[in-house]
Amino acid sequence: MENSRPKDLAALVYNKLKLNKTIKVLPAVETLELFFDILFYLSMCKEESDLIKVTVTFIDPNNPDPNPPRKIVPERWSSIAFTKPIMMNTKSLAKLSKAADPTSSSLAVYFDEKGDLFVWGLIDQAMHYQDFLNYESDTHSEQPGLFQVAVSDIGTLHVLFDYELLATLKQNLLVKRYLDVLTIGPIAKILRGNATFLKAEIKAYVEKMHPDENFTDWEEFLDNLWIQTFSRLLLKIQNYQHGGAILITSPSKDLDVKYEIHYDRLTMAMIAHAKSSIANYLSEEAIQQEISGGKRSIHKKLYQQECISFYDKKGTSDEIKGAISFIASQSCVDGVVLFDTKMVANGFGAVLRAKKMPKKIYVSATATATAKSLVSHEPRHYGTRHRSMIAYCYNHPSALGVVISQDGEIRAFAKIDEKLIMWENIKTQQYRRNATQKSIHKTSPL
Structure with missing residues (x-):
């Protein structure tokens, strides 16, 4: 959609939120319009000569974690509240952005009964979210808040609901669909x-x-x-x-x-990684079958195979990552x-x-x-x-x-x-609609 503005993005988010019947207090569309206006103008600011890159999470400070999972994994996010909330505007966000690298954290934002916006804290452990989106990890957990907005460039806002990319505003262009050309067509x-x-x-x-x-x-x-x-x-x-x-x-x-x-190391690393992944999967499966069969112990050789293949898999995964970085720098x-x-x-x-x-x-x-x-x-x-x-x-x-x-x-x-x-508008990150924790299986390359 050409000639779009932040209010068009706000309308899209508002309609998405209306579909969620669990939300007790829905933000007014005017509040969302103000929210996206502030972020849009923030994207044009600089702080200490640097363009601002930050992620903002729209999350209720009174109930930040309404539906925690039965099992809390150690790397799960947590919210850290400020002693006093801070009014949300371009100036305050620009200052706070230096303390909230989007690869590690996000700013927690919400609204009061008057519809005024405020920053009330930080969300940690964002690196695991980024690792999954960028194919650096094969596990993922639910994300905090109602939605997240990433400010990535001048006039560029990405809106995500959990692991679903809802839309991107690029200056005056609203992109609501990215083409999955790497898996289809x-x-x-x-x-x-x-x-x-x-x-x-x-x-x-x-x-x-x-x-x-x-x-x-x-x-x-x-x-x-x-x-x-x-x-x-x-x-x-x-x-x-x-x-x-x-x-x-x-x-x-x-x-x-x-x-x-x-430079064939990337290819060779993929081959080695595939071999170690197969060996690790099969050894884990064999161990599971022995345990399920009622055995109280497993064979030493089988345990050794599982351990060796596990570390080989991790090592070759790191090798792929290093080879990718080596080639990318040449660009x-x-x-x-x-x-x-x-x-x-x-x-x-x-x-x-x-x-x-x-x-x-x-x-x-x-x-x-x-x-x-x-x-x-x-x-x-x-x-x-x-x-x-x-x-x-x-x-x-x-x-x-x-x-x-x-x-x-x-x-x-x-x-x-x-x-x-x-x-154009090619999908490269690992977005998905249903974010449930999954274990490694045969279709997962990492």
């Missing part, structure tokens, strides 16, 4: 095709080391591992706020690579980061030399890029980085290109049925 098909190498390696491993196990039961796990690793790489590049581009392609004359490398050099289809990094600082441009590109409103969802655009309306990616992907149909703008916007490019298609 042509882009997902390309990525899953690239995971063939990983699947072949793991299939051979399963047949040799676990012949009683059915490999097809693990294919979804491997697809998730591949795609989530790619998502984490995009998120890491996005967090630099430098802008960058990734190109998955074969060598061609249209590539001028300034810094050539051959800060002007040019493109190059990959082959096996997720091997072949260089960075690359210049794309393809010249022939399509007369039209097609922006897809859906992940599946159906004919009805395509809207034609003039490629010359885009910047240099986007135009060079458009030209390359148009001339090399097997290529997959991703451009990350300085403002964090992510766009993907691929040629499908003779049309150069662009996807």
